[in-house]
Amino acid sequence: MPAKALQGVRVVELAQLVAGPYCAKLLADLGAEVVKIEEPLAGDEARRRGPFLNDVPHPERSGLFLYLNTNKLGVTLNIKTETGREIFKQLVNWADILIEDKPPGVMQELGLDYENLRAINPRLIMTSITPFGQTGPYRDYKAYHLNVFHAGGEPCIMHQGSAIHRGSASTDLAPVKGPGYMGDYDSGLSAATATLAAFYARGATGSGQHIDVSKQETAIALDRLENVIYPNRKKTETQALIRASAQGRGMVGGLMRCKDGYVMIAAMQDSQWRGLVELMGSPEWTKDDKFKDELSRVLHSREATSRVQQWVRDKTMEEVFRGGQEKGVPLGKVNSPQDLVHSPQLRSRGFFVEIEHPETGKIEYPAAPYKLSKTPWAVARPAPLLGEHNEEIYCRLLSYARQDLALMRENGVI
Amino acid sequence: MKMIKPALDGVRIADFSWAWAGPYATMLLAVMGAEVIKIESNQRLDHVRLRALGFGVFRGADRSPFFNDLNLNKLSVTLNLTQPEAVELAKRIVSISDIVVQNMRPGVMDRLGLGYEELKKVKPDIVYLSSSACGATGPERGYIGYAPTFAALGGADHLTGYPDAAPQPMAGSIDLRSAATSAFAILAALCYRQRTGEGQHIDLSSQETISVLLGEAIMDYTMNQRNQTRKGNRDQAMAPxxxxxxxxxxxxxxxxxxxxxxxxxxxxxxxxxxxxxxxxxxxxxxxxxxxxxxxxxxxxxxxxxxxxxxxxxxxxxxxxxxxxxSQGLSSDRHLKERGMFTEVEHPVMGRRVVIAPHWKFSHTPASSCRHAPLLGEHNEYVFGELLGMRLDEITEFEERGIIY
Missing domain, CATH: 3.30.1540.10 (formyl-coa transferase, domain 3)
Known part of the structure; x- marks a missing residue:
């Protein structure tokens, strides 16, 4: 069996929904041993969110939960009980990494904040993921995915861009968020990255640490170029950017409607433009001096773009996409989930893996966007059933007797 | 008091990447303390030094605000990689590095003699990341793109916007998402190397970095054959x-x-x-x-x-x-208190506000403290100090257009 990149790395996850679980999934899928802690009976909130298999709500059949929790071991534990906290501390002692998403202050109230846990395990890396971070005036604010996504700047950027990208949403409509739970996925990825950096540093220094991840800040960083335009607005270079953007200057292309959907064209450089001209059959208008080089095309990008749109209108997505790419034009078609699942490229790269689960049978899941040559991404087990590994973790790892387990179950500890 | 060092102190990266996705991946690592040497050339400038989609053309290679935002904390050397001697110098940089990052079209680095197999000979435990539009294998491996096209191909655009209107295209941030994924994959490989001494190659597809963020929508199709579409700001269950x-x-x-x-x-x-x-x-x-x-x-x-x-x-x-x-963010009191905006002094553009690191490490602080490098700013340090070349040698290579 090939090696795993994070083999032997021990992780405890005390998190639900998307960001924390995605963070731990990224580690689990590369071989880390992840113990996911869920509240007894209720479990992770994601178990109550769809999509459900055949649209029938069932805690073991949520596509969201199944996707986000592959390769993990699952236990139930009530950390509001004294015994529960005792067990939690034992798990922390065993772990290299703790990922948690409790509102700031909650872990402290439970006596499980970093200072306390560090006393148990000085090598522990504790990663806390919250909407606004552990400090600052908004630390206690509540925020769901929608609020956080809008708190990062991207919806307003897309909204302002709409005026430039002809044919899309009017600015009378409110700014829109990104797709699905994207912002929470982003935060999970960002947290996993910082966690691994801390793990690497621990390899050199032996010391653990605490990492404060704010979902809002993750979002702000992803739009770091646009988000600093205002504070730099008086600088010469930024003034030029603002002017050019307001005039809709820039690339030839953008979102374009085809016969059967949309394509996105982004042709900047000379060779790309020449490819596009060839694709359109070298029409007369392209020979105009206005389009002779990049600089003049930038100045006349609106006109060029509307001409290209006229040509695209009665073509299919496929013919524009394939034809254009063959001629070196950077363009993409607007893929739906169905298109992705049937994409020959994704199929050929093994981007979908079939995973068998006791409650759903075999279903295809998206895999990973990276191929590590020596330590491939792999799924060893599906998402855990609620409390599936209680015995394995509590009896075999922490040496509780099976009678203890029964008693703890009756008393609402697990 | 112990000396405070950043998490990736002592890690060196030979960065052959350009545009947005590659450079931001290495910048994330630079912000956490890695020494990133950007290998670029007058012969083929990183186009972010020159232009930005939707924002026109800049007035000089060191006057791009966007380049600054994507290349903080890095060093820059200039090497004309069409020259065999420049390739040899690049290999010498790789020989003292831990990580190589590149995002040229699949095959280009191999043709330059800088592919993984070649560089493994120079540095057997190198971690080498190749990032491309659609990955290094498969029928679409040669396809090219930028953030707006990855957003479309990866499935993000279809699911963004109002139900009865055209998709709302996502743009620049999509490259930074691809970059964030690259940084994670590199660190996973680096942790593996730390424990086993083995390097490896990573093949990353930008399209796929976006698709994995849409897991539940894809699962809805594989489970229920439902092809989800965009729903504005609405949720499947919550209201308001x-x-x-x-x-x-x-x-x-x-x-x-x-x-x-x-x-x-x-x-x-x-x-x-x-x-x-x-x-x-x-x-x-x-x-x-x-x-x-x-x-x-x-x-x-x-x-x-x-x-x-x-x-x-x-x-x-x-x-x-x-x-x-942008205005709202920069005047928000929470973000002020969290120090989310910081400044760097750029030798050509002056003081510029940039985004501070978006993680707070208790023991190994990250920082965005240095402006993006001027083109070739660190030729002397890298070729002289790190590779031990004499000043007259460096000058000679410059005159012959090798260091260029």
């Missing part, structure tokens, strides 16, 4: 769940998940009569009648500023927050 117009043309988002939150919301806005309407009596009814509900909610928000609405609702435990733009 939208972005509402406020006073002065600004916006606030409000999301309500539980009955308690709904009750708190109603009393916080003064319990107007409509809140007792049977059409809004429970979560199911509210979701079914959300067009009407949203109009009612907006009747309240339109008389508030976003921050007023936020404060009134947060006080009673309802999730409300402004939809912020």
């Amino acid at each position: 769940h939208n972005c509402y117009r406020c006073r002065g043309g600004k916006w606030v988002t409000i999301a309500i998940a539980t009955e308690d939150e709904w009750q708190a919301f109603c009393s916080a806005i003064g319990a107007p009569d409509w809140t007792k309407d049977p059409r809004f009596s429970d979560a199911y009814a509210r979701h079914r009648n959300q067009d009407e509900l949203d109009k009612r909610v907006e009747e309240w928000t339109i008389n508030q500023t976003p921050y007023q609405a936020m404060r009134i609702l947060q006080k009673v435990g309802v999730a409300a927050f402004p939809s912020l733009d």
Whole structure:
């Protein structure tokens, strides 16, 4: 069996929904041993969110939960009980990494904040993921995915861009968020990255640490170029950017409607433009001096773009996409989930893996966007059933007797 | 007192990447303390030094704000890689590095003699990441693209925007998402190397970095053959769940998940009569009648500023927050206190505000402290100090257009 990149790395996850679980999934899928802690009976909130298999709500059949929790071991534990906290501390002692998403202050109230846990395990890396971070005036604010996504700047950027990208949403409509739970996925990825950096540093220094991840800040960083335009607005270079953007200057292309959907064209450089001209059959208008080089095309990008749109209108997505790419034009078609699942490229790269689960049978899941040559991404087990590994973790790892387990179950500890 | 070192202190990266996705991946690592040597050339400039999609053309290679935002903390050397001697120098940089990052079209680095197999000979435990539009294998491996095309190909655009309108294209951030994924994959490989001494190659597809963020929509198709589409700001179950117009043309988002939150919301806005309407009596009814509900909610928000609405609702435990733009973010007091904006002094462009690191490490602080390098700014340090070349040698290579 090939090696795993994070083999032997021990992780405890005390998190639900998307960001924390995605963070731990990224580690689990590369071989880390992840113990996911869920509240007894209720479990992770994601178990109550769809999509459900055949649209029938069932805690073991949520596509969201199944996707986000592959390769993990699952236990139930009530950390509001004294015994529960005792067990939690034992798990922390065993772990290299703790990922948690409790509102700031909650872990402290439970006596499980970093200072306390560090006393148990000085090598522990504790990663806390919250909407606004552990400090600052908004630390206690509540925020769901929608609020956080809008708190990062991207919806307003897309909204302002709409005026430039002809044919899309009017600015009378409110700014829109990104797709699905994207912002929470982003935060999970960002947290996993910082966690691994801390793990690497621990390899050199032996010391653990605490990492404060704010979902809002993750979002702000992803739009770091646009988000600093205002504070730099008086600088010469930024003034030029603002002017050019307001005039809709820039690339030839953008979102374009085809016969059967949309394509996105982004042709900047000379060779790309020449490819596009060839694709359109070298029409007369392209020979105009206005389009002779990049600089003049930038100045006349609106006109060029509307001409290209006229040509695209009665073509299919496929013919524009394939034809254009063959001629070196950077363009993409607007893929739906169905298109992705049937994409020959994704199929050929093994981007979908079939995973068998006791409650759903075999279903295809998206895999990973990276191929590590020596330590491939792999799924060893599906998402855990609620409390599936209680015995394995509590009896075999922490040496509780099976009678203890029964008693703890009756008393609402697990 | 122990000396405080950043997490990736002592890690060196030979960075052959350009545009947005590659450079931001290595910048994330540079912000955490890695020494990143950007290998670029006058012969083929990183186009972010020259231009930006939708923002026109810059006035010189060291006058691009976007380049600055994507290359903080790095060093720059210039090597004309079409020259065999420049390739040899690049290999010498690789021989003292831990990581190589490149995002040229698949095959280009191999043709330059800088592919993984070649560089493994120079540095057997190198971690080598290749990032491309669609990956290094498969029928579309040669396809090219930028952030807007990855957004489309990866599935993000289809699921963004209003249901009855065209997709809302996502743009630049998509490259930074691809970059964030690269940084994670590199660190996983680096941790493996730390424990086993083995390097490896990583083949990353930008398209796929976006698709994995849409897991549940893809699962809905593989489980139920349902092809999801965009739904504005709405949720499959929650309502109210939208972005509402406020006073002065600004916006606030409000999301309500539980009955308690709904009750708190109603009393916080003064319990107007409509809140007792049977059409809004429970979560199911509210979701079914959300067009009407949203109009009612907006009747309240339109008389508030976003921050007023936020404060009134947060006080009673309802999730409300402004939809912020660049101006809003840079004047927000929470972000000020968190130090989310910082400044670097750029030798050509002057003081510039940049985004501070978005993680707070208790023991190994990250920092965005140095401006993006001027073109070739570190030729002397890298070729002289690190590779031990004499000044006259460096000058000779410059005169012959090798260091160029």
